[in-house]
Amino acid sequence: MNLLALTLASFFAVTTAPTTAIKVDQVGYLPAAPKVAMVVASKSPAANFTVRRTKGDSVAFRGKLSDPVDDPDSGDVVRAADFTKLSERGRFYLEVPGVGRSWDFDIAPDVYARTYYLAMRAFYGQRCGTAIDLGAEFPGYKHAACHTLGAFHPSSGKSGPHVSARGWHDAGDYGRYIVNSGISTGTLLWTWELFGSRIKEIGLNIPESGNGTPDILNEIRWNLDWMLTLQDEDGGVWQKQASEQFAKFVMPEDDHSVSYVIGTGKEPYKSSGATADFATVAAIAARVFRPYDEAYAQKCLRAAQSAWTWLDRYPDVLFRNPPGVRTGEYADPNCGDERLWAAAELWRTTKDEAYERYFLKHFGEYLGAINPSAPPTWNNVAPLALWTYVLGRGTNQEAVAAIRRESLRAADAIVQRAARNPYRITLTTQDYVWGSNGVAANYGLQLLVANAFQPEPRYVQTALENLHYLLGRNTFSLSWVTRVGEHPFRHPHHRPSGTDANPEPYPGLLSGGPNQRRQDPAMRKLPKLPPAKMYLDETASYATNEVAINWNAPLVFILTGALPEK
Numbered sequence: 001m002n003l004l005a006l007t008l009a010s011f012f013a014v015t016t017a018p019t020t021a022i023k024v025d026q027v028g029y030l031p032a033a034p035k036v037a038m039v040v041a042s043k044s045p046a047a048n049f050t051v052r053r054t055k056g057d058s059v060a061f062r063g064k065l066s067d068p069v070d071d072p073d074s075g076d077v078v079r080a081a082d083f084t085k086l087s088e089r090g091r092f093y094l095e096v097p098g099v100g101r102s103w104d105f106d107i108a109p110d111v112y113a114r115t116y117y118l119a120m121r122a123f124y125g126q127r128c129g130t131a132i133d134l135g136a137e138f139p140g141y142k143h144a145a146c147h148t149l150g151a152f153h154p155s156s157g158k159s160g161p162h163v164s165a166r167g168w169h170d171a172g173d174y175g176r177y178i179v180n181s182g183i184s185t186g187t188l189l190w191t192w193e194l195f196g197s198r199i200k201e202i203g204l205n206i207p208e209s210g211n212g213t214p215d216i217l218n219e220i221r222w223n224l225d226w227m228l229t230l231q232d233e234d235g236g237v238w239q240k241q242a243s244e245q246f247a248k249f250v251m252p253e254d255d256h257s258v259s260y261v262i263g264t265g266k267e268p269y270k271s272s273g274a275t276a277d278f279a280t281v282a283a284i285a286a287r288v289f290r291p292y293d294e295a296y297a298q299k300c301l302r303a304a305q306s307a308w309t310w311l312d313r314y315p316d317v318l319f320r321n322p323p324g325v326r327t328g329e330y331a332d333p334n335c336g337d338e339r340l341w342a343a344a345e346l347w348r349t350t351k352d353e354a355y356e357r358y359f360l361k362h363f364g365e366y367l368g369a370i371n372p373s374a375p376p377t378w379n380n381v382a383p384l385a386l387w388t389y390v391l392g393r394g395t396n397q398e399a400v401a402a403i404r405r406e407s408l409r410a411a412d413a414i415v416q417r418a419a420r421n422p423y424r425i426t427l428t429t430q431d432y433v434w435g436s437n438g439v440a441a442n443y444g445l446q447l448l449v450a451n452a453f454q455p456e457p458r459y460v461q462t463a464l465e466n467l468h469y470l471l472g473r474n475t476f477s478l479s480w481v482t483r484v485g486e487h488p489f490r491h492p493h494h495r496p497s498g499t500d501a502n503p504e505p506y507p508g509l510l511s512g513g514p515n516q517r518r519q520d521p522a523m524r525k526l527p528k529l530p531p532a533k534m535y536l537d538e539t540a541s542y543a544t545n546e547v548a549i550n551w552n553a554p555l556v557f558i559l560t561g562a563l564p565e566k
């Protein structure tokens with residue numbers, strides 16, 4: 001290269017703005033893991049690419065692009081840039097002659113630590129019933145105490161005031177719903193149980209920090225405390241505590257509506273899905289909190305057991321919003337899987353044979369729920385029920401063997417599907433639904449649980465491929481976690497972000513992501529596009545760009561699974 005060419009090359013490298021045509025995980029990659037970027041260019045790019053050090057633009061790696069592959073889900077023609085062999089620590093970007101340069105990314109063993117911190121701390125930002133303040137790190141991100149006025153709704157079977165304290169705002173709205181709290185809190189408790197040593201020392205800079213309990217548990221307890229207030233004296237649990245209508249787009253403290261305890265409208269008023277989900281997380285909490293607060297652990301266990309007793313009497317009470325109520329419904333036509341998960345967690349905590357008998361009597365009905373195209377979700381918790389029996393060292397060898405077999409078979413199929421996908425992700429065409437990014441994260445959870453059954457590098461690697469997708473290696477080159485990466489989405493359907501004076505949204509929130517069904521008015525302007533392209537970074541698009549605790553929770557799970565082992 002002559003001097004002029006060298007000068008031009010470095011000028012090009014320094015001054016060119018990043019292009020969406022080159023898709024990288026904008027957070028980065030683990031040194032020993034596969035590292036692939038995607039290149040989507042309308043005209044044929046050069047055959048080669050380079051990875052350069054951000055500081056000084058020197059070349060760290062040279063490679064060849066793969067042949068182009070059609071991706072029907074996005075409509076993209078995708079070339080892969082594989083730089084797995086680059087294991088040097090540092091900050092880099094990718095350059096493709098004739099195409100441009102990527103956003104920066106890091107290669108480091110703890111590359112996801114900051115993203116974990118933001119994604120987990122996002123739950124603090126969702127706290128209800130208290131003032132929150134993200135502090136000097138995010139000045140101006142704060143609100144006063146909210147939704148402290150609580151009362152029984154006529155549908156609850158009771159009347160008068162009822163405490164409204166603690167809990168997390170569910171999503172972009174201010175409701176608190178037991179069913180969605182169930183899987184979200186359960187997923188976070190599992191994060192602790194599977195990977196606790198990796199995050200035990202990571203402070204979240206929350207009011208409880210330094211109290212001797214790990215901060216992830218401090219944050220989880222905020223929501224557990226609210227869930228405990230929705231249990232009636234007979235053990236049953238009401239579906240939700242929320243206003244009758246969704247609040248306008250206002251800050252939480254400016255929503256003065258009453259937070260009603262809402263029930264089914266007729267005897268027994270509580271619902272089986274909510275009661276079972278409550279029993280599940282209270283049972284997990286009973287074993288998780290034992291080393292830190294024995295009295296609290298006992299309280300959670302008693303609550304879980306009385307909820308289970310209520311379910312004996314009322315196994316199938318379904319919930320639909322009563323007349324005049326339009327907030328989140330989380331209606332599930334089948335509570336059998338919720339009861340199975342409750343039995344499994346109660347057994348795992350107590351080793352009481354009664355719970356195991358229930359589990360062993362029913363688990364076979366749900367084995368098919370462990371499959372390669374349906375990771376767990378709020379209305380499908382059967383996989384979690386089955387997995388906890390194995391994770392808790394179930395003694396029935398036949399059951400353990402069947403659950404392990406189905407789990408590994410599904411994980412193998414997911415891995416093989418991702419290997420064929422031009423973006424290397426596990427999503428099927430059908431998975432581009434409301435909350436598809438949550439589906440991607442829950443596939444990651446499914447793979448990491450399989451890895452816990454039988455360590456297999458491909459399971460972990462494929463979970464990481466989905467993480468790369470969420471952090472920028474997608475058709476939009478967008479990081480779908482607010483304030484993470486150099487090119488994140490900016491307009492979540494999230495009331496505090498959409499209302500306050502700050503130009504940027506609250507940090508650490510995962511977008512719902514592409515949704516092939518036009519399920520909100522903002523989506524009407526979208527032409528018919530491939531499913532992975534059906535997305536709007538607009539506050540109004542709640543069907544593609546809302547945030548939710550049950551999507552952030554599996555994001556936290558896979559981020560934690562990618563942190564260094566300790």
Ligand SMILES: [Zn+2]
Nearest residue numbers: 128129146147
């Ligand atoms: Zn609130």
